[in-house]
Amino acid sequence: MKKFVHVAVGVIFDSAPENVSAGKSKILIAKRADHQHQGGLWEFPGGKVELGESIQVALQRELEEELGLQSSADDMQPLISIPFHYPDKSVLLDVWAVYNATEFLKTDDIELFDFKDSKLVGKEGQPLVWVEHSELANYEFPAANKAIIDALLLPPKIAISQDSNNPDIILSQVANTLKNHSNIWIQLRAPSLGQLQYTQLAMKLYGICHEAGSKLIWNCPLEWYQVAFADGLHLSNKNSLNSGLDTANERPIPANQWLSMACHNLTELEVAQNIADYVLVSPVHETTTHPQANALTWSGFKVITDQARIPCYALGGVTMSESQTCIQFGGQGIAGIRCFMADEKNITRKNNES
Numbered sequence: 001m002k003k004f005v006h007v008a009v010g011v012i013f014d015s016a017p018e019n020v021s022a023g024k025s026k027i028l029i030a031k032r033a034d035h036q037h038q039g040g041l042w043e044f045p046g047g048k049v050e051l052g053e054s055i056q057v058a059l060q061r062e063l064e065e066e067l068g069l070q071s072s073a074d075d076m077q078p079l080i081s082i083p084f085h086y087p088d089k090s091v092l093l094d095v096w097a098v099y100n101a102t103e104f105l106k107t108d109d110i111e112l113f114d115f116k117d118s119k120l121v122g123k124e125g126q127p128l129v130w131v132e133h134s135e136l137a138n139y140e141f142p143a144a145n146k147a148i149i150d151a152l153l154l155p156p157k158i159a160i161s162q163d164s165n166n167p168d169i170i171l172s173q174v175a176n177t178l179k180n181h182s183n184i185w186i187q188l189r190a191p192s193l194g195q196l197q198y199t200q201l202a203m204k205l206y207g208i209c210h211e212a213g214s215k216l217i218w219n220c221p222l223e224w225y226q227v228a229f230a231d232g233l234h235l236s237n238k239n240s241l242n243s244g245l246d247t248a249n250e251r252p253i254p255a256n257q258w259l260s261m262a263c264h265n266l267t268e269l270e271v272a273q274n275i276a277d278y279v280l281v282s283p284v285h286e287t288t289t290h291p292q293a294n295a296l297t298w299s300g301f302k303v304i305t306d307q308a309r310i311p312c313y314a315l316g317g318v319t320m321s322e323s324q325t326c327i328q329f330g331g332q333g334i335a336g337i338r339c340f341m342a343d344e345k346n347i348t349r350k351n352n353e354s
């Protein structure tokens with residue numbers, strides 16, 4: 001039988017959550033010894049959860065043993081949990097963000113600095129480096145870590161545009177959302193528009209999103225997708241079915257673009273996590289547009305996040321006030337239309353007033 005290990009993993013930030021979301025923070029990574037499983041690759045520090053230990057206690061113990069880092073439970077927040085099967089071993093990585101580490105871990109700490117090589121090393125002699133988010137791509141990690149790195153790059157909020165047959169209304173809506181929210185990506189969903197109108201609108205929005213430090217995810221048939229004006233593609237059930245992607249094993253877009261899929265149950269999750277980077281799980285609550293759909297509730301959402309090895313967003317009647325609940329139930333963040341976008345009537349009224 002394959003060996004199974006439950007691992008507590010810490011993504012250690014040198015500063016507070018506000019600085020992390022503003023992109024002004026560094027992350028500590030360590031190199032695994034050659035003789036270890038996945039040896040020679042970089043990792044986020046951590047180790048096995050011992051019998052009867054909580055994840056937080058295990059992580060605090062491992063970080064103390066490996067780095068001399070004394071972390072406070074108040075500075076820890078769940079990031080993602082990843083069940084992953086290597087050919088020789090199955091792991092459950094329980095990954096937590098650990099903030100304010102430099103308050104406890106001095107980079108010039110004599111114990112952690114190898115003066116001979118002028119390098120930072122851990123207590124077990126493992127090389128350590130503080131890196132920016134954008135530098136993570138330059139290091140080679142075990143396969144299970146792709147989802148951790150994705151979770152670090154993905155935002156806490158995804159605003160989905162409200163459908164309209166008037167592209168100008170959608171454009172104003174999105175601009176408004178970007179004005180009112182930071183750290184948010186836009187998914188352009190506009191089933192009432194034809195291909196030409198959709199493409200023209202998406203091209204305009206791509207510039208607007210990038211100017212605001214956001215990203216634009218297209219939600220349209222695969223054939224409409226234009227790599228040069230998009231950061232990624234979201235495949236609804238209908239669009240993935242129409243393109244034969246509901247059973248696919250191959251990504252339909254390049255690896256450096258984001259791919260998300262709709263997910264309503266564990267069967268859809270299995271299909272999605274073969275090719276997508278993240279899923280939008282719905283409906284968490286009953287909504288006015290889908291009153292007949294059976295709501296998952298937060299506990300049903302957790303059934304899915306527990307099985308997911310990619311980040312999961314909560315969609316369907318979820319409000320901003322539930323952001324922390326979403327994280328506690330294993331979610332990456334919140335996706336929605338109404339919770340971020342002003343509705344069409346207000347936009348029309350505002351446009352008429354100005």
Ligand SMILES: Nc1nc2c([nH]c(=O)n2[C@@H]2O[C@H](COP(=O)(O)OP(=O)(O)OP(=O)(O)O)[C@@H](O)[C@H]2O)c(=O)[nH]1
Nearest residue numbers: 007009036037038043044045046047048091142144145
């Ligand atoms: N700490 C840590 N482990 C990871 C990461 N990614 C990942 O796949 N793992 C896997 O999770 C397991 C961690 O177990 P561990 O560190 O306690 O044990 P080990 O096998 O490395 O060595 P050991 O048995 O000698 O202690 C390893 O199989 C490792 O390959 C990561 O980012 N950090």
